Amino acid sequence: MKISDLDTPALLVDLDRVEANLHRWEMWCRQRGIRNRPHIKTHKIPELARLQLEYGAVGITCQKLGEAEAMANAGIIDIFLPYNIVGEMKLNRLQALHERVRLRVSADNPTVIAGLAKTAARAGKPLEVMVECDTGMHRAGVPKPADAVELARLIRQQPALRFTGFCTYPWSPEAARFMREAKRLCAQDGIPVTEISGGGTPGMWREEGLEELTEYRAGTFIFNDRIIVASGAATFNDCAATLLLSVVSDAGTSYVTVDGGTKTFSSDLYGQTDYGVVLDDPATTIVRCSEEHGVLQRCGNKPPYRVGEKVRIIPNHACIIFNLHDVAYGVRGDEVVARWNITARGKVQ
C-alpha cells in the first residue's frame, strides 16, 4: 500500500528517520556512559517502545500509570514512572504493576512516600523510588537540594522502599548544579546515590553538566517536530511524524483549507505563530485552525494546492498529536509498511 492510498487525516511515521534518530542518540549515550530510558508518552505505541529497546534502551519511561500498564501488557518489563501516585485506587493498580515488572517511581512529598511505602509492603517486594527535584520547571519536585535529601532520608526509613537517587525535568546546567549539591549532601550523610535521571529532547545533546547524570529520558527525539527544530536539537530532515491531510476547500484567495484542525494536530503553539509546516515546503504553513479545519497559506514558489490533493504536515508538537489519534501508520518512502494502534493513548489515569 502507498501513502497516497490512505484516507485523511492520517498520522504517518517515517521509520527510516525514526531508526536514524534512535541510532544517533543511542551512540551518543553509549559514548558518554549515559543510560538511555526513552519516554514513551510521545508515541504511546508498544511496537515503537520495543524498537527503542532493540536499539539499546535500558527500559522505558511513562508519565501515567495507565501508560505503564499498557506497556506492561505489551511485554515491556522495565519501567520508570516519574509521577506522584496519589490515592488508594491508583496505589492498588501500582501494586499490581509492581508485582509483574521492574518498576521505579518518583515522589516529591511525604504523603506520596507514605502511600508508596504501604503499597510496596503489601506487595512484599521492595519498590525503587527517586526524589523528584524542581530545577526550574516549577510544576513538581522539591525546590532545594536539602529538601531532596530530607525526602531521601524519609524513603530510606521505609523498609519496603529503596531510595535510588534524584530525577528532574528538563535536564539543564541548573539541574546539574542542583544534583551536584544534592549528591554532596548525601555523601556527607553516607546515603548512596545510584541514579541521577534527567530528561528533555531540546537539551539532549548538551555536554555541560553531563558528569552528574547516569540516565536520560528523552521523548520527542524519536520523531522530532517543529519545536525541536526551533530549539536547534534537530533539523526538518530529522522529523519523522507527519500528518497526511487533504485539501477540501479553495475559495480562490490566498489560502486553501485542509481536513484537520485542533482535533487533529492540537492548538499547541510553543512560541510558533502557526500550527505546522508542509513537508518539503516549509515556507507553507497552517496559519489558522478551528477544530476540523486548517487554513494553509499559499506559498508563492509552489503551484497552488487543489481540492482533493493531499499534503503532509510536520506538526509543532508531536507528543500531543499521538494523544489525538487511535492509529498511526509506519512508512518507508512512499510505502505504508505498518499500522499500529496507539494503545496507550488517552490513558488519563
Next chain:
Amino acid sequence: MKISDLDTPALLVDLDRVEANLHRWEMWCRQRGIRNRPHIKTHKIPELARLQLEYGAVGITCQKLGEAEAMANAGIIDIFLPYNIVGEMKLNRLQALHERVRLRVSADNPTVIAGLAKTAARAGKPLEVMVECDTGMHRAGVPKPADAVELARLIRQQPALRFTGFCTYPWSPEAARFMREAKRLCAQDGIPVTEISGGGTPGMWREEGLEELTEYRAGTFIFNDRIIVASGAATFNDCAATLLLSVVSDAGTSYVTVDGGTKTFSSDLYGQTDYGVVLDDPATTIVRCSEEHGVLQRCGNKPPYRVGEKVRIIPNHACIIFNLHDVAYGVRGDEVVARWNITARGKVQ
C-alpha cells in the same frame, strides 16, 4: 457511587445543568420558529445526542463522516454534515450512510459537488445539499452571495442532488445580510430555498437577522464553558462539563499541581491567559500546564489545597476536552448516575 469515589482525571457532566441548557434553548427556538439541530462534535456521546432529540431537536449536526457513522450506528436517523466530503474512500462511506439515514451535506466547490452527484446516483436516492457560505470565518465556504447561487444552480443540474439552501458558521449580522442577498438572487432565478442554517453558541441568543434563519446548529451550549461565559452567552452556573483532578504536588510555594495538563484539557486558550477555573472558586485558575501537569495558582480567600485533595475545573473549551477522553460520567449533585463511552471521539476521518 459518589463523585468522590471516582479516580482522577475524570470528565464529569452535570445532567441537571445539561437539561436546563437544552430546555432553555429549545424554548427559545420554538418561540421563534427556528429548528434546533444541535452539533454533537461537542460531546460525541450518542446518549447525549438522543437526549437532545428528546428535548425537541429535529436532528443532529456532525462535523466528520466518522462522527456521523457513530451516531447512525447508535440509531440517530437525521444528520447534517456541513463539511466538504472529498475522495473515493469517503464518498463510498457517505453512500452507505446516505442509504440508511436522512442525510444532508454541504459543498463549497464544483469538485465536491461532482463527487456527491456520483455518490447519490449510485445510491439511487436523492441527496440534500446546502451551499456553504463564508460570511467572515475565512476557513471554508464561497465568499460571495453570487458565487453561492452559482453553486446552487450547479447542484440543481445534478439529477441525484437536491439543493436545500445555504449554511454558514458562525451566525452573525453579516451572515444574515449574506443570506438575504443570496435568497434575493435565488428568487430572481426561481430557485427555491427551503433552509438557511447558521451555527455557534456565542451568538445563539441574538435576535438580529433571525428572520433569515430556519435552522440553528449550536454545539457548546449543551455544556457551556469558560469561553462561552466570556462571550456573555452563559454564566458559570450554566457550565455543565468539569474535570475532576487530584492535587499531586505541593512545594509549599504559591501554587499546587494537579494531575491533568494539555492531554487532559488541551492547550486551547481562546483569549484567556490560563487554562481553566475551579468550580465554585473561579478566582483560582490553572495558570500553566504541560502535558500531564496543571499548575493551580493559590487563591488568597481559600484554604490551600492539599496533596490528595480533588478539585473540579471548568475548562476553557469543552468541545476539545471530549475529544481527549474515552469516558465521561453523568452526575446529579454528588451522585454519579451514568458512565458513557465517548463513542465518536477521535473519528478524524
